[in-house]
Amino acid sequence: MKMLFAALLLFALLYPVYVVHKQTLGSHEKIEKSPAEWGAEYEDIEFKTEDGLMLKGWWVPNGSAKAVLLLHGNGGSRNGFTSGVFELGKWYHDQGYNVMMADLRAHGESEGERITFGVKESKDMLAWIEELDPKKRYSWTVHGFSMGAVTALMMKEKEPARFEKVVADAPWIDFGMLAKQELWRRANLPPLLYGYVGFVAKNFFGLDFKEADNKERCKKLCKERVLYIFESEDTLVTKSQRTLLKELCPDAYIVEFEGIGHVEAFKLDQKSYTKLLTRFLNI
Secondary structure, three states: OHHHHHHHHHHHHHHHHHHHHHHOEOEEOOOOOOHHHHOOOOEEEEEEOOOOOEEEEEEEOOOOOEEEEEEOOOOOOOOOOOOOHHHHHHHHHHOOOEEEEEOOOOEEOOOOOEOOOOHHHHHHHHHHHHHHOOOOOOEEEEEEEOHHHHHHHHHHHHOOOOEEEEEEEOOOOOHHHHHHHHHHHHHOOOHHHHHHHHHHHHHHHOOOHHHHOOHHHHHHOOOOOEEEEEEOOOOOOOHHHHHHHHHHOOOOEEEEEOOOOOOOHHHHOHHHHHHHHHHHHOO
């Protein structure tokens, strides 16, 4: 009986370690497209992060003072198979923007094993933009999807003057709410174990869940030029997250696309999506 109890206890302690390990692994894939498909000239660019990872991306110049950084979500890449971020790059380029597209750490052709829910990703992108645009020649917009949207919000919080506008498509607001939901859905871990999972993430993997939370961040950015886009059928970033954002920031510019799932609004309704972007970007 004691051995059985000890085995169950050991499993209870170690299973969350395995879950955090699995759920924070990145997703590498070959980049199959290039901006040459838009008929545009472009540069393959790369950047070495503070912790020594080589990140890959594109710079697509357009000769204007406007620039946009496009950020895919967790499990994505510059290919944009889910969100359509690759095709969105063409749209921005057609509007006269210089376009920067990057594979976040542990994604696409960038190095790295593990995601950090926007924490290190935002530091990577801030440093990369500083290297790319040290004289601050460009007026920057950041447009991100899901984890990329959270990364964009973190960048805006850290350097508000550097980024004129942010488009955040399907960002989580309450990370704890999201994590509890997904721990149960993906690993059958009950919400009461969230504290222990957070302890495991911080002490075994160097991930601080508090840094990934967006509640205070969204309150801080309430008066900034941020467009929040949500999809009504999103089962990851649920209606509760959207409701919370409205409570935290009654003045937030929020648009919800009906009948569409997580980060699929641009791909499934490009006409309405780009009309919304045109209005927001020209305010």
